[in-house]
Amino acid sequence: MDEQRRYLDVTAGVCELLGYSRSELLQMRIDDVTAHTMRSNTSPLFQQYLADGLQRGSYVLRHRDGNEIPISYIARAFPDGCLVACWEPNCPSAQVLLVS
Secondary structure (H helix, E strand, C coil): CCCCCECCCCCHHHHHHHCCCHHHHCCCEHHHHECHHHHHHHHHHHHHHHHHCEEEEEEEEECCCCCEEEEEEEEEECCCCCEEEEEEECCCCCCCCEEC
16 A cells, blocks of 8 residues: 555455455555444554554454454555555454455
8 A cells, every 4th residue: 555545456365355356446545444443543553554664453444345354464664665564354254364
């Protein structure tokens, strides 16, 4: 993603987890797939991530159908400005590691 929290690339696993096509997600921001209960935390968490360069934690995403998806994540900001995150769903039915 970029500094405006827009997706720049996503894996097939992320598309499957969230229920969107790759082309749909590439027009979205993390805010668009964040659970409503987490939205007020999105900007402060992201700003802290940019400042620290590394962040680990738990987050709740929202599937296209509205279901909440709890994940664990690790995100890294590289010196060249590249931002990456690795997500692991915290649900038994989704045991794959996802990278966005």
